Amino acid sequence: MQSLYNWLGGGNISASNVGRLVDYLDVDRLWLVEGVGSPTGEHEGDGVYGEHARSLIKNVVSNEIRLKLASKAAGLAIWEYDILRNRLSWVSESNPLYEIDLASTYPDLDVFINALAESDRERFSTRLKLQLAQGGHGFEELTINLPDGSARNIAVWLTANKDATGRPLGITGAIQDITERVKNQEALSESERRLRSLVESCPFGVGMARNGKVIFANQACLDMLGFKNPSELYGRPLTEAIAPGSRDEVMDLSSRRLAGESVPSSYETEGIRRDGEIFPVQLDATILQFPDGPVNVGFFTDLTERKRAESALRESEEQLRLITNSLPALIAYVDSELQYQFINEEYERWYGPDHALKGKRVDEVMTPEGYQAVLPHIQRVLSGETVHFDSAIPYPDGSSRYVQVTYVPDKTPDEGLKGFFALANDITERKKMEQAISAKEAQLRKAQEIALLGKWQVDINSRQCILSDSAKQILGFSNSEEHSPDIMYNLVHPEGRDRWAQAFENAATGLEDYDVNYRVLGHDGDVRHILARADLARDDDGKPVSMFGIVQDVTEQKNRENRLRDLNRTYEMLSQCNKSMIRALTEEQMLNEFCHHIVETGGYRMAWVGCAQNDENKTINPMAVAGIDAGFVKNAMLTWADTPRGRGPGGTAIRTGTPAIIRDVHSDPAFEPWRNDAIERGFGSVCAFPLGENGDVCGVLLIYSKDVDAFDSEEVQLLENLAEDLSYSVHAQRARADRDKA
Known part of the structure; x- marks a missing residue:
């Protein structure tokens, strides 16, 4: 076979291809046919079989040369693995593609595999074994680490070589640098991911339809319509998402828009959820032209909550009016031009029905005297100040009423003034009652000056107590009962006994004056308020010996005070x-x-x-x-x-x-x-x-x-x-x- 290799010109064809040709042509027998020659090198014969073999081999050589040129133009590095010699050989023309000597860099298969990314090594080894065992073709995309430290993405094609008996001889393969393609694919995938993420994250529904069928819907659209998975919606007629009463209108607008007519692109209509619930929706529609044809694109906003909010606002406004009408106060809103814009029912009862006051100025409604009384306060509120005042206001019917008034400015965000709120309480009856109570209190004070008060005396050493008849009556003693501080202790209301006893002992020892208010509990369960005062008598050595004092039933006074306090409060x-x-x-x-x-x-x-x-x-x-x-x-x-x-x-x-x-x-x-x-x-x-x-x-x-x-x-x-x-x-x-x- 070496002679044949030399005969063909040596470097024009790889030795392995010559070997395959020999196996294919059964060359050992060709040397014996019609002067072809012998394996010893005598091959100048011109027999028909020799010419046929030479022709076949030359075709192979020509094809291999063309293959090298095509591989170089396509950026392919051709390699061959000889399983018998465990050798990895490369076509030298592939070296410039990677700017390295591939044959010296990867002399055998193990070196090549170790140069792969760690995650790719086992997968590629498995692929080699599979190709050798099963034959045929294979393909893998891998990452290889080059000697300069850089990494490249490569595509590897594999073809198993076998002899006539099916025995594995090796693998022929090609490598192509696909780094740029991978980067471009990753960039494209990232761009698509971002676009899809943007669409999916939209708070409103996005849907697409072609020929009346749904082809896309983002998650917001699926949720709005009540679908869990896109597959449940895709392919369905678009009309199924529109309420029956609105379908004709929506489809008519869609058809006219698709035909190029000028139709509204944004309008309110009604959608229908999967469970049959009809809901209000804002639809913004457009047409997008794609390579495979136009697509209807719709942006859907569920108006359910907005409609509820609008309804709630109307209800709230009505409730506000009900609240202001139920308050026992005059409530009004006056704008910056001093014109009434709102009054409650209590205000109407004072001044007249709403239609007679709304839009009128304050000075047109009030009497001149009344307006002059409130004008200084109005000027203050118009300057941005909250104002509180009490005043007697004359009214058109000739009466005069006491009112307690608050003016609250209504400011704009930039501290401008739109108007003010007026809140007035009629305190005429309170004023009259206060005057009446004051007169009664004066009379009571005069009566107290001439009233007989209960008197008492206590001997500190013997603890004996002497009470006047009026004191007995006030404290609830009968004439036959014994009297002592200890017995008096039991008459004091249980919740105040300890405090009373401490005050008495402090006074008896000279620590403080005896001036105390306490409650007594009568035999009938009646509670009375008692005021008690006393002076301390001392002997010549300054030692306390007795106490002299008065008691007064101040229950009515306390009740009046409490009533007045409670009333005012x-x-x-x-x-x-x-x-x-x-x-x-x-x-x-x-x-x-x-x-x-x-x-x-x-x-x-x-x-x-x-x-x-x-x-x-x-x-x-x-x-x-x-x-x-x-x-x-x-x-x-x-x-x-x-x-x-x-x-x-x-x-x-x-x-x-x-x-x-x-x-x-x-x-x-x-x-x-x-x-x-x-x-x-x-x-x-x-x-x-x-x-x-x-x-x-x-x-x-x-x-x-x-x-x-x-x-x-x-x-x-x-x-x-x-x-x-x-x-x-x-x-x-x-x-x-x-x-x-x-």
């Missing part, structure tokens, strides 16, 4: 809380103002609002606080669970949904966890009111008084109504916040 608290409900812009502002008014106007020591959490510990988180806090609320660690810290007034009110009262923080066992801190801050009693709507308790309002037993039934009812108003206002504020978000 009631009107003022209602007024201030109504203002907060009207002007508060946020829930936080409203809660803080409520607590502030309860403390500052109502005269309570502290007030705070807590939110009931549905966590494991059922904690109560503070949301607003006013008054003497000093860390009390923060350290209270309240819960509404049925635990020691949940059995106080706050937790009890939330659990039961009813008010909970601690009448004396000094003695009530339920208040034990907070007693010391409460006493330190001067708290005497506590009342808690649940907050919520329709029986759903979500929080609590807690009010602390400095007085023991400060909350009687009327006051509890008043505060309970106030808590209900607060609950309603919180609900309204949250509804408005939800609408603003929508």
Whole structure:
């Protein structure tokens, strides 16, 4: 075969191809036919078989030369693996493609395999074994590490070589550098991924249809229509996504748009979900031209929530009017030109029906005297200031009424002024009552000056007590009963005995004057308020020996004082809380103002609002606080669970949904966890009111008084109504916040 190789010109054809030709032509026998020659080199014969063999071989040589040129032009590196010699040979023309000597760089198969990326080595080795075993052709895409440290992506083609008996001889292959192609494919894939990600992440639905059939829908579109997988929607008629009543219109517009007519590209219509629910939708449609034909593209926005929000807004506006109409106050909105733009029903009752006032100026509605009385306050509110004032206002019917007024400016974001809100409370009756009470108090003070008061004397050493008849009557003793401080102790109301006893002992020992108010509990269970004062008598050595004093039943006075205080507090608290409900812009502002008014106007020591959490510990988180806090609320660690810290007034009110009262923080066992801190801050009693709507308790309002037993039934009812108003206002504020978000 070497002779044949030399005869053909040596380097013109590879030795392996010569070998394959010999196997194919059975050359060992050709040398014996008609002068072809012998294997020893005598091959100049011109027999027909010799000429045929030479012709075949020359064709192979020509084809191989053409193959080399084509491979070089195509960027292919040709290689051959001889399994018998375990040798890897390369066509030298392939070297320039990689700028290295391939034969010396990869002399054998193991070196070539080790140059591959680690993740490709086992796969390529398996492919070689498979090709040798099964024959045929193979293909792999691999990554190879070149000597200069760079990496290339290569495509490898494999063809198994076998002899006539099917025995594996080796593998012939070709390598092509596909690095740029891989980079371009990766860039294209990344671009497609980004585009698809953009479309899929759109908050609105994107759909495409061709010939009336759906061919694409992003996830938002699938969710909108109620489909889980694209395959459930693709291929369906587009009309199935449109409500029956809107299909003709949508398809007509689509056909006309496809025909090139000018039709609306954005309009509202109705879609239909997979479950048959019809919903409002905003449709923005266009036509895109693709190589395979035009496509209808639609962008869908579900208008369900917007429509609900619009409906809720209308309902809210109606509710606002109902609320303002239900308030016992005059409410109006006046623009910057001093023209009425809104009035509630109470305002109508004062000045006339809405149609007569709306659009009129303030000076056209009020009397000249009334307008001059409020003009300075109007000027202040128009300068951006919130104004509060009380005034007697003359009205067109000739009457004069006392009003408590608040003007609140309505500012634009750039601090301009659009107008102002006016809130007025008629306090005429309160003023009259205050005047009447003042007159009664003057009479009472005069009567007290001439009234006979009960007198008493106590011998400090013997503890014997002498009472006048009037004193006995006041304290509830009969003439036959013995009298002593110890017996008097039992007459004192149980909740105040210790405090009374301490005051008496302090006075008897000279530590402080005896001037004390306390309550006594009569035999019939009647509670009376007693004022007691005394002077201390001492012997020549300065030692206390006796006390001389008076007692006075001040129950009626206390009741009057309480009624007056409650009356003033009631009107003022209602007024201030109504203002907060009207002007508060946020829930936080409203809660803080409520607590502030309860403390500052109502005269309570502290007030705070807590939110009931549905966590494991059922904690109560503070949301607003006013008054003497000093860390009390923060350290209270309240819960509404049925635990020691949940059995106080706050937790009890939330659990039961009813008010909970601690009448004396000094003695009530339920208040034990907070007693010391409460006493330190001067708290005497506590009342808690649940907050919520329709029986759903979500929080609590807690009010602390400095007085023991400060909350009687009327006051509890008043505060309970106030808590209900607060609950309603919180609900309204949250509804408005939800609408603003929508």
